[in-house]
Each structure stands twice: as C-alpha cells, then as structure tokens.
Amino acid sequence: MAESTRERILDAALRAFGTEGFAATSLDTLATELGIRKQTILYYFPSKQAVFEAVVDRAASDLVKVFEEQAVRGIGGLDQVEAIVKRVFRLAVRRPQLLGLIREVTRPGSLSIDRLSAHTAPIFDRARDFLQREMNAGRMRVSDSEMLLLSLYSTVVGVATELEVQRAMGISDSLRGAVARRQELIRFLRAALEPV
Amino acid sequence: MAESTRERILDAALRAFGTEGFAATSLDTLATELGIRKQTILYYFPSKQAVFEAVVDRAASDLVKVFEEQAVRGIGGLDQVEAIVKRVFRLAVRRPQLLGLIREVTRPGSLSIDRLSAHTAPIFDRARDFLQREMNAGRMRVSDSEMLLLSLYSTVVGVATELEVQRAMGISDSLRGAVARRQELIRFLRAALEPV
DNA sequence: ACGATCCTCTACCAATTGGTAGAGAGAAGT
DNA sequence: ACTTCTCTCTACCAATTGGTAGAGGATCGT
Numbered sequence: 011m012a013e014s015t016r017e018r019i020l021d022a023a024l025r026a027f028g029t030e031g032f033a034a035t036s037l038d039t040l041a042t043e044l045g046i047r048k049q050t051i052l053y054y055f056p057s058k059q060a061v062f063e064a065v066v067d068r069a070a071s072d073l074v075k076v077f078e079e080q081a082v083r084g085i086g087g088l089d090q091v092e093a094i095v096k097r098v099f100r101l102a103v104r105r106p107q108l109l110g111l112i113r114e115v116t117r118p119g120s121l122s123i124d125r126l127s128a129h130t131a132p133i134f135d136r137a138r139d140f141l142q143r144e145m146n147a148g149r150m151r152v153s154d155s156e157m158l159l160l161s162l163y164s165t166v167v168g169v170a171t172e173l174e175v176q177r178a179m180g181i182s183d184s185l186r187g188a189v190a191r192r193q194e195l196i197r198f199l200r201a202a203l204e205p206v
Numbered sequence: 207m208a209e210s211t212r213e214r215i216l217d218a219a220l221r222a223f224g225t226e227g228f229a230a231t232s233l234d235t236l237a238t239e240l241g242i243r244k245q246t247i248l249y250y251f252p253s254k255q256a257v258f259e260a261v262v263d264r265a266a267s268d269l270v271k272v273f274e275e276q277a278v279r280g281i282g283g284l285d286q287v288e289a290i291v292k293r294v295f296r297l298a299v300r301r302p303q304l305l306g307l308i309r310e311v312t313r314p315g316s317l318s319i320d321r322l323s324a325h326t327a328p329i330f331d332r333a334r335d336f337l338q339r340e341m342n343a344g345r346m347r348v349s350d351s352e353m354l355l356l357s358l359y360s361t362v363v364g365v366a367t368e369l370e371v372q373r374a375m376g377i378s379d380s381l382r383g384a385v386a387r388r389q390e391l392i393r394f395l396r397a398a399l400e401p402v
Numbered sequence: 403a404c405g406a407t408c409c410t411c412t413a414c415c416a417a418t419t420g421g422t423a424g425a426g427a428g429a430a431g432t
Numbered sequence: 433a434c435t436t437c438t439c440t441c442t443a444c445c446a447a448t449t450g451g452t453a454g455a456g457g458a459t460c461g462t
Contacts, residue, residue, distance in 0.1 A: 164364020
C-alpha cells in the first residue's frame, strides 16, 4: 500500500494551505488535484476547518521533532544556534509549504493559533532557557532572552521564507542562493550574539 | 467634506486585506462595514482585484514616503539604521494593517507582487548602496550587502508584525511592550552591524 | 428649464462555496 | 449466505461569491 487516502489528503492540503492560504483553498480543487471527490475528503474530516487543524497538528509535530532532535545533542553555545539554523533551512528547502503554513497560522486573524502554540510552547520555553543559560555562562551577549528569541525567530524564518521579497531585491533563489543566504545569515547571527 | 467614498473604501479595504487577506475578504462584508452597497464599490473599481491593487499602490507609496523622508536626512552610520527602525515601528503601531498588507502581498502565491516591488525597488537599491557605502567607510561590519539587507528586512518586519508569535512566546503586546521590543531590536541590530 | 454628469441604489445572475443524505461496491468476519 | 464495516461515489442544497444592467436622485453648467 502506497499511502492512505487520509495521508494523501493531508499532504495536498498542506501544500495548498501553505501556499494559497486557508480561505483561497477550496475542497473541490483540493479533491480534483487528488483525483477524488470532495465528499471523500469530508468522509475523513468533518469540515474544511478540521482538515486545516489536522494539517496544522501534523506540521507542528514535524517541526517540533526537528527541534527536539537537535536540542538533545546539546552542543551548546553559538554552534548550537548554527546547527538549528541549518536544520530550519534544510526544512525550508525540502518542504517550503511547512513554513508557509506557519506563516498562515500566525497571521493576525487566524484561528488555530492556539493549536499551533500548544505544540510549540515547550520549544519556545526551552529555547529561552537555553539563551538565558548561555548568557549567564558568558557565552552570549547579555540581553532580554525573550526579546532576543523573538529577534532570532523573525530573522531566521524571514530569511528562510521571504522568497518573494528576495526576488524583489534581486537575490537569486537557486539552491546555491539558499546556501549563500544561510551562510550570510549565520554570520549575521553570530555577530549579533557574540559576547562583547 | 469629510472623506470621499473612494478613500473610505480604500481605508476599509486596507484594513480587511491587511488582516483577513485577499481571499477571505468579500466585497459584501466590506460594503456592509462601510454602510454602502457592494455595487458602489464596483462603481469606483472595476473588480475586487482592482480594489486590491489600488490598496497596494497606496500602501506602497505611503511606505516609500516614510523611507524617503528619512533617507534624505542622511545621518549615516548605525544611527541612520536606528532612525529607520524607529520609523517602521511607529508605522507598525499606528497602522498595523499596512505591514500586514505587505505580508499578504509577499506571500508566495500572491498576484500584485510586481506592483509592490515596482514601488519598493528604488528603496531597496538605495538601502543596499547605503550599506555598501557604510561598509567601505569602515562604519559597518563587512558582508554581502544584499544578504545583509535581507536579514535586516526580515528581522525588523518580523519583530514589528509577528504579534501572534509574540503572544505564543508569552510576550506582552502592550504599547510599552512595543517600545521594549524596539529597544531590544535596536541593540540586536547594532550588535550585528558594528564593525569588528 | 434642461440635459449631462456623478453617484448610489435595487434587481439579478451564473458560478462556486462548504456541507448533507444516502446509494453502492468491496472486503471481512460470522 | 449474511451482516457489518470501510470507503468512495452521485445527487443535492442553501448560502455566498464577484459581477452586470440599469433605474433614480442629486448637482451642475447652460
């Protein structure tokens, strides 16, 4: 058995929701894309909203897994930050819709934010603690760890996902471009984080 | 005369498109909000898409104006960066939908990207040149000016607009929070940009 | 007084939306 | 042979969508 219908629906839905957005995605086009009928989707999920929530849940746990795998190693210091940035970038290249979905969910008017943050809250907590620990140990510039986390998040996710802005700036979006972007981003973050 | 109907439509459309997004905004609800009929909107604009484009045009030129006013002063160095960040923040607090609209337009699947970048391209060019000049003068850490601009853009726009992420991180979104966020962001950017 | 222009309205419309009801096919257990 | 369960389908539906056609009321210059 290749892949269950349910999984295929979730895959297609992630792609659609992650690029077009929730409102712009219709169950009909989603079904047509899969070569099935809309009612088949509604057999597996009670509503469109439910499909979205299932997609968010799966995407969130995928994301969390990526972070936890890295966190466990515990290299420490700026190398740890670098390792995580690299992972995020690999994810952004391999499954761009995943970060696109995050962008969709974190939009002001969105529902399902609580669903996402239920998954990510522990990660954020751990990240904040990590930053605080590194600061205390003198391995990182001292600042408000919460705000610093926000800055880091914005920078990494932005550089990884703002492909259209890059195009507007005239930056190539080839694979080589992604590597260059990542390198420059890491230099940027190291400079911002290094203790004085 | 208070405000022309056309302007009122554009105001409401900016708010709606900037928060709910293009697809999730219907002409009917937009009209109801304004106490007029949908057909009145379609008198001023040939289609929903045309409303969106007009909103994008106006928002873009508002944004460009903010940057140009600052660029003309030409303080130079990191103080100039700080001044611009402050302006972006003031904008984000006063008219959050404006940056929300940018986020909407720069989404992967969006139309009207070219419309936006037609406005912003000169700004980006000027900003890149500015960074390059500062690097050459030894007032800024040397790096790829294009990539650096992308990092700066991501960080500033992210910190200014990712309110829901902040909520998920447990950061207060009060006005005082905005000031604290701005200060921390500026410290972050100064650290990232200062020459070694 | 009169036409023209500007503006907002009522009345529709075809297409699409998310969702319901239930038929039927197939496999599995009894 | 029988029921039961799983799955996908056809057939509909009410509501909403963006958009068209055109009436009617102002306000204007003449």
